[in-house]
Amino acid sequence: DAKTTQPPSMDCAEGRAANLPCNHSTISGNEYVYWYRQIHSQGPQYIIHGLKNNETNEMASLIITEDRKSSTLILPHATLRDTAVYYCIVRVTGTASKLTFGTGTRLQVTL
Amino acid sequence: NAGVTQTPKFRILKIGQSMTLQCTQDMNHNYMYWYRQDPGMGLKLIYYSVGAGITDKGEVPNGYNVSRSTTEDFPLRLELAAPSQTSVYFCASSWGDYNEQFFGPGTRLTVL
Numbered sequence: 001d002a003k004t005t006q007p008p009s010m011d012c013a014e015g016r017a018a019n020l021p022c023n024h025s026t027i028s029g030n031e032y033v034y035w036y037r038q039i040h041s042q043g044p045q046y047i048i049h050g051l052k053n054n055e056t057n058e059m060a061s062l063i064i065t066e067d068r069k070s071s072t073l074i075l076p077h078a079t080l081r082d083t084a085v086y087y088c089i090v091r092v093t094g095t096a097s098k099l100t101f102g103t104g105t106r107l108q109v110t111l
Numbered sequence: 112n113a114g115v116t117q118t119p120k121f122r123i124l125k126i127g128q129s130m131t132l133q134c135t136q137d138m139n140h141n142y143m144y145w146y147r148q149d150p151g152m153g154l155k156l157i158y159y160s161v162g163a164g165i166t167d168k169g170e171v172p173n174g175y176n177v178s179r180s181t182t183e184d185f186p187l188r189l190e191l192a193a194p195s196q197t198s199v200y201f202c203a204s205s206w207g208d209y210n211e212q213f214f215g216p217g218t219r220l221t222v223l
Contacts, residue, residue: 032209043115043201043214044154087153098169099212101146101153 004088009106012082018075020105022088025069031090033064034099035073039084044101047073047086078109113137115215117202123221124192132187132218134202142205143185144169144212145177147198154201160185161208192222 005023012018024033034049048055048062050071055062061074075082087104118133136143141162146154146169156169160179174196176188185204189196199219203212 041199041217041219043203043217044212045214046211049211098156098159099154100170101155103151103153 004090004102006086006088006102006105008103009108011108011110012075012078014079014109014111015077018078018082018107018109020073020075020086020088020107021070022073023070024088024090027068027090028092029068031092033062033071034089034091035060035062036087036089036099036101037082037084038087038104039081044087078107080109080111083107083109115202115204115213117200117215117218119218120216121219123223124189125223126192126194128192129188129190130192130220132189132200132202132220134185134187134215135183136185136202136204136213137183138204138206138213139182140204140206140213141182142207142210142212143179144203144205145175145185145187146201146203147171147196148201148217149198157187157200189220194222196220197222 035047036044038044050062064071085104085106087101115136144159145157148154155171158177160166163182166177199217201217202215205212
């Protein structure tokens, strides 16, 4: 699976959009981009995933560049409850579901 | 629908002791996984299962064993606890290979 690079930490004001970048320059054509988050010491929570098209759900939007070498997770209106560690994961499906978690980005949402 | 449940929440073991971490899911998922998370680090896959009776090693399987006799349950066994196994253990499940994984609340294990 391709390696990902994320900034270790970011801050965001409550009510503003949080844009979390992820670099995956060695991504292959059949690898998906997944985002999970982990709030405090809870189990990780799935957010969104995509292959090459932009995706949106009730939690967030995922923007993948045309060359697929990077992506951005967007939380449109961040709240204090969005404070968490966000993991960007690239993986090939059909490989027995291995999610490789790096150290992620710690997002701090402030008043 | 309780999702993924894990017991116990906390446990302290002495070196050399054994224990089983329990994991149950009520979503009829075929796939189940065990991860460990050391302080300040991401999760590492220990073992996974793609269905009842089928298990396979993940990234860090040494010192652990699993079984999958039913769809619902996926216990993780530590035979001879070592301080290096001090960690938080998460169980997860999913419908299939590409589906989102649902995680349990975790078991915090300390080996002294």
